[in-house]
Amino acid sequence: MIQRKPKTKLPVSENGGEFLEGEHTYGSINDRISSIVLNQNAQPAPWFLLFLTGFGLLQVLGLAVAWLLYKGVGIWGINIPSGWGMDIINFVWWIGIGHAGTLISAILLLARQQWRNSINRFAEAMTLFAVSCAGLYPLLHTGRPWVAYWLMPYPNILGMWPQFRSPLVWDVFAVTTYATVSALFWFIGLIPDLASLRDRARNPVARLVAGAAALGWRGSARHWQRYETAYLILAGLSAPLVLSVHSIVSFDFAVGIVPGWHTTIFPPYFVAGAVYAGFAMVLTLAIPIRAWYGLKDMITMKHIDWMAKIMLATGLVVFYGYILEVFFGWYSGDRYESYVIWNRLHGPYRWAYYALIFCNGFAPQFLWSKKVRQNLVVLWLLCQIVSVGMWLERYVIIPISLHRDFLPASWGYYTPTFWDWAMFLGTMGQFMLFMFLFIRFLPMINIFEIKDLLYRKLHAGGHGPGHHANGNGHSAPDSATVAAEHAAAPAIEPVD
C-alpha cells in the first residue's frame, strides 16, 4: 500500500493517504515537532485543562493511597469470596493499555512497518505511564504493602525466597522486566531527538538537561550504527515481552482453579485484548492531540485508519474468545463451568456481561466501515467504548467468577466502594499528568524517523518495504545536516 508514487503535495486524503503529508522539509519537521517542546509559551488551551485535571486527580490518588495505607484494604469493596476486585481489574486494564506501545515499537519495527514511526514515541510513553499506574495496584492491593518486597527474590537473613510456583511472582518478573525494557527502549529512541533539542534549545536549562540526557550524541555514523544495533536488540527483547506480559498476567487467573478463570484460552485472548485496548488508548490520545498540536501531517488519517483496523482485528479475536468461553462452558459438561456462563448471562451481574458484549463484540464491528474509521468523532467514541469494554471484561472475569464458585454457601457479592473508584480515577489522573508533561517536555513524535520518512518520500521510486532493509532511519540526516537545512526551509509558525 505504501508503494504509491509520491507527490509533491498530498492532500489530506479521504481514502487512505500517506504516512507523511503536507509539504515538509527536514527543517520543517524538526521545527514542527521540537517547537512544541522548545516554545514553552505556545501550548494549546486543552493542555492546561487536561494537565490540571490530571493534577487534580493525582491528588485524589494521593488521598486514596494515604487512606488505604492508614486503614487497610477494608476500605475497598473486596470480601470473601471476592478477594480481588477493582484493584486487580485496574491492574490488568492498565497493563493491557500499556501493550500497544511496545507492540508498535518492537513488533512493528521488526516487521518493518514504517508507519509506526509517527506514533511509536507517543505510544511508548503511554506504555510507560500505563505500567506505572498498573504497578501501583499489585503493590497496594496486598494487605501489608510494606512487606510487598518479599515478592522479589533478594538475599535475606530469613533464607526465604519467593514461592516460584505462584503466578504472582511471575507477574512481578513479567511486569518489572516489561517496565524496564520499555523504559530503556523509549529512552534509547529518544537520544537522537534529545540531541536535536539540545542543539536547538535557546533556554540554557533546557539545553543542559537535553544535553545531559542526549549522552553526548553527535550524530556520527558510528553513533548511528551503534544506535541501530542497540535499538534492534532491544526491539528483539521487547517483542516476546509483548506476548509474555499479558500471558503471564492471564496466568494469575488461568492457574487458579476458580471456574471462569481456569482456562487455557486466556493467554492469547488476554494479549489480543491488551493490543485492542492499547490501540484504543493510542487513538483516544492521538486524535485530539494531532489536532491541537498541528501534527495532522505526521499522524495522518492513514495511521488512524490502520490503527482502527488493528483494533478491529484484535477485537474480533477477543470476541472469539468470549464465544469460545461460552462454548467451553457448555461443552465441558462441568457443572461449575457451565454455571459460570449461566451466571454471566443471568446472574446479578448480567448487566456487566451484556455491556461487555456490546462494547467488545458489537461496537468494533463498525470499524469494518471505512467511513467510521475516517470519522474521527465516531472513532474516538468507539475507542472510549472499547476502553470501557476492556475494563468490563476484567470485571466479568475477576469478581463475577469469584463471587459464585463451588459451594453455594460461600457465595457472595462484590460492590466497589467510593475508595475503589477514587483510586481508579487517581491513576487516571497520574496517567494524564504524566502524558501531558511528556507532550510538553519531550518530542512526542520521533523527529529523526519522520525525517527518514521524508527522505524516502523525497527520494522516492523504490519505496517498497524491501528497499529499506534496516527498516529504520539509518540514513536519516544527522543533527548537523538538519540544522544546515533548517536555515533554507520556510519558517513554520509554531502552533498556538
Add this chain to the structure above:
Amino acid sequence: MDNTQKPRLDLDTVRAKLAAKTGPQYWNSLEELAETPGFLELLDDEFPQQMRPMSGGLDRRQFLTLAAAGLALAGLSGCRYQEQRRAVPYVNQPEGWIPGKPLFYASAYTQQGFANGILVRSNEGRPTKIEGNPDHPASIGAVDAITQASLLTMYDPDRSTNVVNEGDLSSWDTFIQAVRASLAQQKATQGAGLRILTETVSSAVLADQIKTLLAQYPNAKWVQWEPMSRDSVRAGATLAFGQNVHTQYHFDKAARVLSLDGDFLLTMPNHLRHARDFSDRRRVRRDTKEMNRLYVLESSPSITGAMADHKLPLRAGDIEDAAFAIAKALGVDVGTNANAGGSVVPGPWIGALVKDLQANRGASLVVVGDQQSPTVHALGHAINAALGSVGTTITYTDPVEASPGDETTALRELVADMQAGRVQTLAILGGNPVYNAPADLNFAEQLTKVPLRFHLSMHEDETSALCQWHVPETHYLEAWSDTRAFDGTTSVVQPLIAPLYDNARSVHELLEAMQNKARDGYTIVHDYYLQNYPQSDFEKWFQTALHDGMVPNTALPARTVALKPGLGASLTARPAVGASDLEIIFRPDPTIWDGRFANNGWLQELPKPLTKLTWDNTAQMSLATAQRLGVTQEDLAELTYQGRKVQAPVWIVPGHPDNAVTVHLGYGRTRAGHAGTDAGFNAYALRTADQPAFGNGLTVRGPVGRYNLAITQQIIKDESVNDAKVIEAVKDRHPVESATFAAFLQNPNFLQENAGEKETTPEPASREGQNKGGQGRHEPITLYGTRDHDYPKNPNDPDDSFGAYQWGMSIDNNVCIGCNACVMGCASENNTPVIGKDEVMRGRAMHWLRIDNYYVTSQAKPISNPETLFQPLMCVHCENAPCEPVCPVAATVHSHEGLNMMVYNRCVGTKYCSNNCPYKVRHFNFYKYIAGQPSPEKTGGGYDNPSLKLVVNPEVTLRGRGVMEKCTYCVHRISLARIEAKKEGREIRDGEVITACQQACPTNAIVFGNIRDQNAEVTQLKTEPHDYGLLAELGTRPRTTHLAKFRNPNPEIEAGVETREG
C-alpha cells in the same frame, strides 16, 4: 528553716485576728492562728497541692527534677494494699501449677434456673475458655454457644463498675445504709412494703437467704420473673397430675420421638443432654441397623425441625388441635374435645404417626415445647402415658427450682402492688424487667411509684436507669454460688477470678448485707453446705464437690405420678381461630437469648442457625405469607399486635408455617452497651402477659421501608427464595451427600455406586472413583500419578520421611444439629475477632468454622417445607491444597503431618489463596479487626481493649491487619499433646488431641485424630462407606471428610401424603 530569719510572732495580731473571728476556732499553733508568712511557707512545703502554680516557668534542672520525680512517683500509684480473699481455690495441687500451663476448674452456668456443668480454663489466673464438664449430667462434656460466650460478658468493657445513685457515682456503704434504713422502716409492718424480684432461682443458697430474709419480714414477698418463663410447663403438669412435677426426657431410650413445638435440641433446658442422647440413637455406621425417627410439628423453624425425619409447619395455636387429634387417635380421653383438631394435620399423617408410635410402645416419646399451652402439655403427658413411655423415655421428679410458681401471675401482682403504692422497697436482684416484662403490665411506669428501688446487675441497663440505685453485680465466674441441673444435680459455682471491679457484689453478698451480716460469698456458700450436708470430713467432701463440679447424690429421684382422673373433661380447647388469621410467635433468640447477651459481640456475630443472621432479629414468615402480605426480604414491616406497634425487617424462612410471624426476643435494647444498643427491634414491646408465647390478631402493614441485614450465608439472602435456577444450581452440586436410611440399609455403598434413593441428581462420571468402597481412601482421578505426600506409608520403611502423625478429621453430618457450639468454641479458642454488622454485610465474617445450611426441595418437599441439611465446614486441610501453590511468598505451606499451615508473619495479604480455595474457608483481616477496627463502638471493642485483652487465649496468635487466617486444626493443642507425649516417652494417644470444635460438640459429630493410626476412631470413620470428601473431585484430597446425612422417613408418610398443598 533558718530561725534567725524568722519574723517574730506578733501577739497583738493574733489577738486582733481572734477577735475578728466568730464561732469556735480550731488551731494548732499561734502561728497558724496569726497566719504568719512563715507558717504559710511551711504549709506550702508540707502540702504541695497548695503550692503556688508554677508561674515563673521552669528551668532545665527543675524540669528534669520534676520529670524524674513524676516518673518515680507514678510507680507508687500501683502500690495498694491488696485485700486477701479466697478467690481461686486450687483444685489441682498448687505445687503442680506451671506458669504457661492452663488449669481447668469446674463450675456451672445457669440459664432459666438450670445449670450446665462447665470446665473453665484459666491461663495465669484469667478465665479464657469454657468447655463442657464430662462428668456433669447436663453437659456430658459438651457446651453450648451461649454458655461459652458468657465468658466474654465478664470482660465486657461496658460492665458497670460503680454503685450509682440517681445517675451519680456513689459507694457501697452509702447504698447499704440507705437500704438498711428502708428495711428498718419495713420492720414495723413486717415488711409489707418489701418486695424482692429475682429471676428463676434454683440456687439453694440464694433461696435459703431469701427465705431467711422473708422470715424476718413475713409480709414481704419474693417474686420471680424470667422472660423465658416456664409457667405453662408447670401449669401443664399441674393440669395433668394435680401437682407441679418436673419432666425429664430420655432420648437415649427413645426410638420414635414426636416433638410438639419442642426445640429440645437448642432452646429447651437440658438441650445438651438431649442432643447427645438423641444423636447416639441416630449415628449411622456401616453395620447400623436401627435409627431413631423424629417427627416434628413446629411453629417456628428450629434446628430440631431441621433434624426431623418428618416435619409439619403448623401455627403455634394449631399445634393444640394436632395434639388433640393425636391424643384422640391414641385413645386418650379428650373429653368434650373429641372434635377438636383434625383438620390442621392431614389425616393419613396422623394415622401413620400414631401407628409408628404405638409400634414402639415404651420406646417412643412425645416432647412438648415450653412455649406451648398447658393444655398441650397435659395432652403430652397423657399421650406419653398412653404410649407406655412413663418410666422409660420420660420420668417425673420434684421441681428443680427452689420456689416454683406462676411467675407471670406473681409479676402481675407485683405491678398491681406497685400501682397501689403498697411497695416501698423493691430489690431487683438480677434480671432486666423494665426491658423484658410483658408490655401490657406497664412495669416501667409502675416501677417509678416505688419509693426505694434498687437494681443489682452487671450492666447499667434499662432497669437500672429507672431505679434510684444500681449496684454492679459480679459475673458468675467471679463469685461463689450454687445451682442445679435439669435432673436436680447440684453444682457449686466457684469463681475463677476475683471480681474485676471492686464494687461488684454477688447477689448472695447483697442479701447478706441487707440482713446486717458480713460473711463473704465463699463463707455463705460453704456454711450452707456445711449445715445441710454434714459430713465426717466436710472440707474434703466440699473440695471434691468443687473439683468434680457437682455435689454427689443430689440428682432428684424419679417419682410416680398418676394422671388426674377425668383429665379429658378438664381440658378446654382454645377458641376457634380462622385459618388465615395471622399469628405472632415469640421466641428467645438462638444467640443472645432473652436479651441478656445483647452486648456480647461473640453472640451477636454468631450466625443464627437456619437464617445465618447476625446482629439483628427479624419478623420471620413463610414465602406464601410474605406474598400475601406484600412484603419481601429486608422490607421493613409494621407489626401491630393488641394495639402496640413495632417495625421489623421481614425475613422469609423456608419451613415457616403460613399465616404466622415469628419474632425473636432480646433485641432493641436501649441501654445494653456499645454492641447491643439499638441492634434489632424490641419484640417485647408486643408481648403480653396473657400471650407470652404466641397469639392471634397480628396485623402486618408493609413495606414501610427497607432494612439491610447481615447474613453470613449470603445466598440465602440473595435468591434462594425464588430463583429456581439458583436452587437448581445448589441442588445440582449437592454439596451435602444425603440419602434415606432405608437406601443405606439396602446398599451401604450407595455413594460409590450412585445407587439408592439419592435425593439429588445422579453423579456425572467425574465423581467416579472418588471413594473406593469401604477403603475410606479418596482416590481422585489424576493426570499426574500419586504425589509424594500420599499417606500412610509404611511406618517401618526407613525412607518414609513422613511424621508418625497424619492428622485428619471426620464430621458426621448425620448427627450435626447445627447448634453453633463448635463455631463458638472455635472463635473462643482461636481469638477470632468480632467485626461488626457492617463488615459482616460486606461478606467478611471471620469465623474459621461455619455451618453451611442447605435446603433441599423436591416434589415431595416443596419450598414451604424443605429438608434442611447442615454441613460444618472449616479448612479441610487438603493434601493438594490449591491455596499453597498460588501464594507468592510461601505463607501457606504444608506440614509433614498433613496440616495446611498459615504463616501469619510471612503473609503479605494478596488474598490469592482465598480466591483459589474452593471451600472459601480462609478469612482475611481487611482491617485491624483485633483492635476493633473499623468501628470498635459497633463491635463492643477489640482485643486491644484492656478488659477484652484478658479473654484472649495466649496459645493462639492474634492476627494483625492484612493477613489471611483460617482453621489450624488447633495446632497448638496438637503441640501441647506432643509435648506431653514426648515427656512420657510415648506416642500421642488417639483422642488425646481434641480440637476446640470437637470439644464443644454435644453430638460428637466431630472426630479428630491421626489417620495413620489404623485403630484411631477417625481412621475408622473414614473407612465408613458413607464417608465423602467435599469437592474431592477437584483433586484436593481433603483431610477433613464428612459422613453423609440420612433421613429415616416413615414409609407410609413418605408415600406422598406428607405435604399439604399451599
